Amino acid sequence: MSARVLKSVISLCLALLAGCAILFPLPAAGSPPQTTAPEELLKLSGDIGHPGGRLVVSLRAEPKTLNPLTAVDAPSREVILGAMQADLIHINRGTQLTEPALAKSWKVSPDGLQYSLTLRKGLRFSDGHPVDADDVLFSFRVYLDENVHATQRDLLIIGGKPLTVRKIDSWTVVFQLPKPYGVGERLFDGLAILPRHLLEKTYAEGQLAQAWPVSTSPSQWAGLGPFRLKEYVPGQKLVLERNPYYWKTDSNGNRLPYLSELVFLFVPSADAQVLRFQSGETDVISRLGAENFSALARQQRGYTMADAGPGLEYNFLFFNLNDLNEKVSAEVAGRQKWFREIKFRQAVSAAIDREAIVRLVYQGRGAPLWGPVTPGNRRWVDASVAHSPRSIEKARGLLKEASFSWSAGPDGSTTLLDAAGKPVEFSILTSSSNADRTKMANLIQDDLKQLGMRVQVVPLEFRSLIDRVTQTKEYEACVLGLASFDADPNSDMNVWLSSGGTHLWNPSQSRPATAWESEIDRLMEQQLAVTSFAQRKKLYDSVQEILAENQPMIFLASPDILVGAKNTVGNFRPAVLEPYILWNVEQLYLKSSTENSGR
Amino acid sequence: MSRRQVTRWLGALAVLHALILCAGFFAPNDPEEQDRERPYLAPVKIHFVDSQGHFHLRPFVYPTRLQTGSFDQFEEDNSTPLPLRFVVAGPRYRLLGFIPCRRHLFGTDGARLYLLGSDAYGRDLFSRILYGGQISLLAGLLGATITLSLGAGIGAIAGYYGGWRDAVLMRTAELFVALPWLYLLFGLRAFLPLTVGPLEAFFLVVAVIGAVGWARPARLVRGVVLSAKERDFVRAARGFGASDRYLLFRHILPQTSSVLLTQAALLVPQFVLAEMTLSFLGLGVPEPVPSWGNLLASLQQYSVLISYWWMYLPALAVVPFFLGYLGLASALQEEGGTGKIEEAPGGSPL
Numbered sequence: 003m004s005a006r007v008l009k010s011v012i013s014l015c016l017a018l019l020a021g022c023a024i025l026f027p028l029p030a031a032g033s034p035p036q037t038t039a040p041e042e043l044l045k046l047s048g049d050i051g052h053p054g055g056r057l058v059v060s061l062r063a064e065p066k067t068l069n070p071l072t073a074v075d076a077p078s079r080e081v082i083l084g085a086m087q088a089d090l091i092h093i094n095r096g097t098q099l100t101e102p103a104l105a106k107s108w109k110v111s112p113d114g115l116q117y118s119l120t121l122r123k124g125l126r127f128s129d130g131h132p133v134d135a136d137d138v139l140f141s142f143r144v145y146l147d148e149n150v151h152a153t154q155r156d157l158l159i160i161g162g163k164p165l166t167v168r169k170i171d172s173w174t175v176v177f178q179l180p181k182p183y184g185v186g187e188r189l190f191d192g193l194a195i196l197p198r199h200l201l202e203k204t205y206a207e208g209q210l211a212q213a214w215p216v217s218t219s220p221s222q223w224a225g226l227g228p229f230r231l232k233e234y235v236p237g238q239k240l241v242l243e244r245n246p247y248y249w250k251t252d253s254n255g256n257r258l259p260y261l262s263e264l265v266f267l268f269v270p271s272a273d274a275q276v277l278r279f280q281s282g283e284t285d286v287i288s289r290l291g292a293e294n295f296s297a298l299a300r301q302q303r304g305y306t307m308a309d310a311g312p313g314l315e316y317n318f319l320f321f322n323l324n325d326l327n328e329k330v331s332a333e334v335a336g337r338q339k340w341f342r343e344i345k346f347r348q349a350v351s352a353a354i355d356r357e358a359i360v361r362l363v364y365q366g367r368g369a370p371l372w373g374p375v376t377p378g379n380r381r382w383v384d385a386s387v388a389h390s391p392r393s394i395e396k397a398r399g400l401l402k403e404a405s406f407s408w409s410a411g412p413d414g415s416t417t418l419l420d421a422a423g424k425p426v427e428f429s430i431l432t433s434s435s436n437a438d439r440t441k442m443a444n445l446i447q448d449d450l451k452q453l454g455m456r457v458q459v460v461p462l463e464f465r466s467l468i469d470r471v472t473q474t475k476e477y478e479a480c481v482l483g484l485a486s487f488d489a490d491p492n493s494d495m496n497v498w499l500s501s502g503g504t505h506l507w508n509p510s511q512s513r514p515a516t517a518w519e520s521e522i523d524r525l526m527e528q529q530l531a532v533t534s535f536a537q538r539k540k541l542y543d544s545v546q547e548i549l550a551e552n553q554p555m556i557f558l559a560s561p562d563i564l565v566g567a568k569n570t571v572g573n574f575r576p577a578v579l580e581p582y583i584l585w586n587v588e589q590l591y592l593k594s595s596t597e598n599s600g601r
Numbered sequence: 602m603s604r605r606q607v608t609r610w611l612g613a614l615a616v617l618h619a620l621i622l623c624a625g626f627f628a629p630n631d632p633e634e635q636d637r638e639r640p641y642l643a644p645v646k647i648h649f650v651d652s653q654g655h656f657h658l659r660p661f662v663y664p665t666r667l668q669t670g671s672f673d674q675f676e677e678d679n680s681t682p683l684p685l686r687f688v689v690a691g692p693r694y695r696l697l698g699f700i701p702c703r704r705h706l707f708g709t710d711g712a713r714l715y716l717l718g719s720d721a722y723g724r725d726l727f728s729r730i731l732y733g734g735q736i737s738l739l740a741g742l743l744g745a746t747i748t749l750s751l752g753a754g755i756g757a758i759a760g761y762y763g764g765w766r767d768a769v770l771m772r773t774a775e776l777f778v779a780l781p782w783l784y785l786l787f788g789l790r791a792f793l794p795l796t797v798g799p800l801e802a803f804f805l806v807v808a809v810i811g812a813v814g815w816a817r818p819a820r821l822v823r824g825v826v827l828s829a830k831e832r833d834f835v836r837a838a839r840g841f842g843a844s845d846r847y848l849l850f851r852h853i854l855p856q857t858s859s860v861l862l863t864q865a866a867l868l869v870p871q872f873v874l875a876e877m878t879l880s881f882l883g884l885g886v887p888e889p890v891p892s893w894g895n896l897l898a899s900l901q902q903y904s905v906l907i908s909y910w911w912m913y914l915p916a917l918a919v920v921p922f923f924l925g926y927l928g929l930a931s932a933l934q935e936e937g938g939t940g941k942i943e944e945a946p947g948g949s950p951l
Contacts, residue, residue, distance in 0.1 A: 273903035293904030296672070300908075358637040362721065365672040434883060437902060441721065444888055448635050448722070458798070461883055 042106065042122040044250045046258065051572045051591025053256070056263035058284045059584065060275045064268045065240065068223065068231065069214035070194040071144065071152040077266075084581040085242055085264055087194035088226035088249075090119055090138070091187045095577035095585035098381060098489050100187050104133075104195055104226060104249070114182040114533040119190075121173045126247040127197045128230035129221075134172040140198040140205075142167045150210050154193055161531075184530045184538050185492045192487075197224040216240065228259040228588035240266040250588055260572075260591035279305070285571055285592075288582045290564040291438065292365040298566055310563040310576040312369040312378035317439060317483035318555040319354075319430065319446060321347065323507040324475045325515065331476050337428055340420060341479075345404035347553040352390065353397040353449050359559045363441045367564060371557035373546045374497075378560065378578040379489045382539065384546040394452055401453065408454050418454035427456035428478040431470065434461035436483075442558055443481045472509055481558070482506065487580060491529065491542045498526050498545060507554045518552050570594055603936040610929040617922055621734035625694030628728035629708040629716065633889045634692065636713060636723030639665065641673040641909050644718040652679040659684045664712045673908070683709040718911040721899060724889075726911060730918045733891035737880075738922070740807050740892075741873035745865050747811030748872075749818055753854070753861060756822025761830055761849055771823070774816035782813050786884055799890040806885050810875045818864045822857050829856045859933065866930035870923045877919070893919060 065078035070087055073079050092103035102108075105119035125133040145154045146164050158165050163180035170176055183189065200222065204213045214223060220231045226249070229242035242264040250258045267284060269275045276294045279287040280301070290298070299307040321341035326334060340346050356370035369376060372390070375383045390396075405421045418426040432443045443459040450457045462470070470477045484504070486493045496502035500514040500523055514520035522545050529541035549555065563582050567574045573589040576582050584590075620627055647660045661684040663677035689708040696702045708714050716727040759770040786809060797805065829835060835852050843851075873893070879885040880894025881901075888895060896915035899905050905912055 276903060291904070293902060293908075297904040297908055355637070361672060362637060362640050362723075444722065445635075445637075447889070448633075459888060 042124050042249070043257075044102065044106075044122075045253060045255070046250055046589060047253050048575075048586070048589050049573050049591075050252055050254050050256070051260040051589070052593075053260050053591075054262050055260070055592035056265060057261050057286070057571070057587075057590060057592070058265045058267060059286055060269040060278055060284045061240075061266045062272075062275075062289070063270065064237070065216055065266075067214060068216055068218055069211070070196070071150060071154070072211055074153055080581050080584070081240065081242075081266060082194070083192055084227075084584040085229045085587055086225045086227040086231070089191055089193050090121075090195065091190040093188055093191040093488065093579075095579040095581070096575060098379075098579065100191070105190075108187060110186070114186075115179045117177040117179070117187065118170070119175050119177070121175070122249060123173055125226065125249055127199075127224040127226060128245040128247055129197075129200075129224040130247060131197060131199050131224065133195065133226065135169045135175050136172075137195055137198045138175050139167055139169055140202065141194070141196045144196065144201070144205060144210060145193065149208065150205075157189065157193075182531050182533055184532055185490055186533060188488065188490055188492075195226055200224055229261075229264050232263070238268060240268075242266075248588065252589070259588035261587075264587065279566065282568070286565065286567040286574070286583045288563075288565040288576070290566065292363070292367045292561065292564065295367065295564040295566075296365055304570075305566050305568045306574065307564070307566040308574070308576050309367055310565060310578050310582065312376045312560045313485065313563040313578045313582075314376055314379055314487075314489065314560075315483050315485040316371055316374050316376055316560050317442060317481065317558045318371075318374075319350070319443075319479060319481050319558060320507045320555045321479045322475060322477055323515070323554065325508070326475060334476065334478055336424075337478055340426060340428075343404050344552055345400045346406075347556065349397040349400040349404075349453065350450065351553050351556045352393050352400065353453050354446055354556065354558065355392045355449055356559055357392070359442050359445055362445060363438050364559065364561050367562040369560050369562075371560050373550055373557055374484075374494065374555070375491075375546060376560040378563075379486075381535075382489060382491060382542060384543040386543065387546050387550045392449075397453055416454040417456070425456065426454070427458075429458040429460050431467050431477050431480040432459060432461050433464040433467050433482075435464055438561070439481045439483065446481070471506060472503070480506075485580075489579065491526070491538075491545075495526060495530075498522050498549075516552075518548050519554075522548055603932055606932040607929065607936055610925060610932055614922075614925040614929065617925060618738065621731060621738055623696060624728075624731035624735055625696050625702065626704065627706050628694075628725070628731045629691060629705050629714045630725035630728045631692040631694070632724060632728045632732040632891050634724065636719065638667060639675070639715070639719055639723040640721050642675055642715050642719040642723065643909075644911050645715045646677070647685070648682070651682055657682075657684075661685060662709060662712075662714065683712055685709060685714075717914050718909070720896075720912065721905075722889075726896075726914060729891040729896055730893070730915050733893045733896050733915065734918065734922075736803060736886055736890065736892035737873050737876050737894065737919075738869075740803065740810065740876040741869045741871075743807045744811040744814070744872040744875070745868040747807070748814040748868060749861055749865055751812070751815035752818030752864075753822050753857065755815065756819035757826050757849060757854060757857070759819065760823035760826030761845070761853065763827075767823070770819070774819050777813065777816040783878075783882075786879070797887070799886050802886050806876055806879055810872050810879075813875075814868065814872070818861070818868070821860050821864065825857045825860055826853055829853045859936075863930050863933045866926050866933055870919075870926045873919065873922070 061077045061080065063075065063077045065073070065081045066075050067073055067078050068082060068086065070082050073082050089103050090105040091100050091108065093099070094101050104121060104125065106122045108117055108119045110117055121133070121135060121138070127133060142158070144150055145152045146158055148155070160179055160183050161181040165180065166178045168176045168178065201210060201213060204210050216234050217236070218231065220233070223231045225245070228245055228248050230245045232243040233241040244259055244262045248258055252258060267278070269278055272289070272291060272294065275284070275287060276290070276298065278284045280298065280303070295307060298305070322334060322338065323341060326338065360366060360368045360370050370389070373384060373387045377383060401418065406426070407419050408416045409419055410416050420426060430443045430446065432440045434440065440459065440461050447457040447459050467480070471480055484497060496504040497506070499505060500508070500511040500519045503509055505511070508515055514523055525541045525545050529538045532538055532541070563576060563578045565576045565582050567583065570593045572591040572593050573586060574583070575586060577585050579585070642665060645662050647662055649660055650656050651661070661682040663679055663682060665675040665677055668674045668676050685707055686709065687707050688704055689710065690703045691705040691708050693701065693703055713725065715725050717730065718726050720726055720729070755770050755774070759767040830853055835848060838848060838852060876885060876892065877894035877897065880892045881898050883898065885894050886892045893915050900912055
């Protein structure tokens with residue numbers, strides 16, 4: 003009898019214990035003592051991996067800094083935002099939607115001006131120091147401080163006024179926006195929360211911009227990302243190790259990340275990166291050109307190549323529409339009357355064989371473009387922008403309407419003449435280091451030859467090209483590409499606003515030069531202020547339609563995001579947003595970690 | 602014996618140059634015309650036996666088309682063989698640069714013939730090699746002419762007059778040898794107007810390689826002049842009151858002729874190579890005009906290097922020309938006897 007009771011008590015206890023185990027998974031062996039209540043960790047779905055192992059990735063250049071405040075170069079951003087730091091609310095690179103990160107939940111006031119964010123309790127920096135609302139306040143104070151010159155500052159100034167941050171209690175902060183802001187909570191993506199205990203003194207001394215160079219000692223560095231600093235070898239590599247305090251688990255409750263080390267090798271050229279990947283020195287490769295991609299795909303030696311579809315990069319041809327001083331560059335100014343003619347630009351656009359660009363430049367791994375929003379940006383692309391196929395006939399018609407004419411040469415060639423009888427000839431600049439764009443320009447040259455235009459392609463070193471386009475303005479036309487860092491139109495504000503520095507065809511205007519540019523300005527400002535997605539989409543669609551009508555940029559094509567990984571890399575799910583492979587680095591694992599860790 | 606060798610080499614070179622000179626006739630296609638359906642097409646297979654196993658005396662080719670789902674894999678269409686024909690009508694060109702013409706040595710009716718395959722834009726590589734030779738060889742020949750006239754003039758003045766003129770000219774020559782030409786060229790390009798047409802670019806390249814290389818022939822000529830002006834018959838002529846001008850042109854310069862000829866045979870290939878280097882680096886003739894250098898430029902891409910072997914062929918095209926010139930140089934040297942080459946010819950002047 004008593005034994006029976008005892009038995010049932012024991013079984014009850016066991017059941018309770020089991021329940022506890024389900025509700026509160028025990029921390030994985032080897033992780034530091036936990037004060038974090040388990041429900042405050044973020045659980046991710048995905049394959050369950052093995053802990054351990056080392057993933058080797060190549061970077062095009064050495065990161066210039068580990069300081070999120072001053073990082074502008076792509077390698078620094080990739081290392082810092084991808085692996086070392088974390089933000090309050092994060093944009094999931096796979097779904098392109100926001101999801102909770104350091105803030106486990108947030109509430110927006112009905113007028114859209116107030117965001118109150120609740121932090122996860124019990125978070126710790128990678129050095130074990132606890133995190134609370136004061137760290138958030140400190141981070142935003144630093145971002146907004148004019149003397150720090152943080153790159154993030156512009157993002158936090160809305161309608162000319164900075165947002166303000168208030169602490170409610172240790173786990174709740176309230177962000178007050180001066181005006182409604184269409185981007186909403188996406189604003190918080192990429193804004194790392196900095197360790198107050200390490201940086202406050204440097205900040206007080208006014209040295210914050212110089213803090214955290216790549217050579218920082220690991221003890222002086224802390225973050226909230228999946229990996230923390232371990233070792234930096236100048237000119238060779240940056241080694242990160244697993245952050246034992248990271249705040250995500252897999253669906254079984256194992257603390258992430260799986261990998262124990264993440265190594266960034268500095269490999270300067272794309273071809274060298276391919277060779278390293280081929281020889282097995284690196285485990286993943288991204289930013290592949292189509293030709294290298296197919297060369298690798300053809301050999302298939304223990305790796306998987308993946309085409310993630312069109313990314314956000316858009317390539318385009320644009321003409322110099324700046325208000326030029328006649329004396330400085332009379333020749334260019336003389337040609338500008340063609341470039342300013344909308345029908346001329348439309349004719350050029352109609353004559354360009356975009357399908358051929360996709361086929362010959364990207365080997366079919368890309369998408370032709372008629373607007374700046376690529377098919378990869380599923381939420382924002384405007385389906386009503388016409389995808390007019392190439393038509394030399396239409397182009398000739400447009401030119402005729404704009405009173406251009408043709409004269410026939412003796413050997414059957416034709417020359418396009420403007421109303422004054424001057425032959426139409428101009429040059430297109432391309433970056434000599436970018437073989438893809440040079441190839442596009444060569445195809446355009448041949449396309450326009452059929453309209454009788456004499457075009458010359460001038461490959462120029464990238465820096466002097468940018469100097470010509472944005473500073474001296476001594477150019478006629480140029481092929482360039484831009485890659486938005488986020489799918490939201492807000493990331494391209496600088497390109498479409500006539501006052502923007504990246505408004506390439508006529509940058510930094512004091513007031514819009516044309517009616518359609520001022521209409522774009524109005525629409526872009528307006529979409530920033532409304533908060534419903536449907537309304538913003540409608541406004542941005544109008545922008546896309548105005549661009550398609552006026553062709554200040556003649557959009558050409560967008561390359562697919564081409565990546566590869568060894569077959570041993572688990573949870574390999576490339577995204578079309580940066581960082582293409584490492585966006586879920588905390589979930590990546592090596593399928594046979596014993597083999598690989600021995601390397 | 603060696604005179605016969607000289608004529609033999611000269612004959613071979615004449616044939617090769619005629620081939621390049623009449624590129625329009627020998628090339629089946631327009632070198633700049635793109636065929637966007639056929640990028641990186643492998644050299645065409647020439648058949649004698651058709652798909653039914655019948656033998657044909659007249660060789661034929663099959664038209665190619667892109668395999669579906671691929672970008673550089675092609676398949677032959679066995680149903681319509683295209684026989685090779687000689688002296689066919691094709692795209693217009695100008696023979697020797699001025700005679701309008703449509704006849705080509707060989708080709709097929711209806712389809713373009715890719716004897717050596719096509720490049721990234723579907724342009725015929727064989728035609729581009731022939732046309733590219735016009736640019737590269739002309740640059741070499743013109744450059745060598747400029748260099749030799751400069752070298753002979755400067756060397757003769759330095760050697761004949763001696764003294765401070767000699768010192769100044771020879772120090773300048775040393776300076777020219779020592780300058781890092783490639784980097785200067787990159788600098789020079791930055792100062793030039795942005796858009797340099799193909800013709801201007803060509804003459805720029807010629808002027809540059811011609812002006813750079815004069816130091817070596819100048820030294821050689823100076824050496825010959827130094828020894829020649831002390832010869833007895835020259836002293837005798839001077840004794841009879843011959844002017845400097847008479848002495849130089851009548852007695853001294855003729856003695857440098859064998860040195861100059863040998864130098865010419867050595868310099869032409871060297872300058873062709875220099876033009877190729879410049880074009881390879883993007884400082885030469887711009888696309889789409891072909892030259893041997895910019896035909897090779899696509900090999901800078903790793904994927905082209907490993908995937909399309911026929912893109913190497915332009916490099917082989919120079920081999921017979923270089924062999925011809927170097928053979929001619931050694932035959933000339935043997936024949937000349939007296940005009941020894943004191944210095945081993947170094948690498949390219951760049």
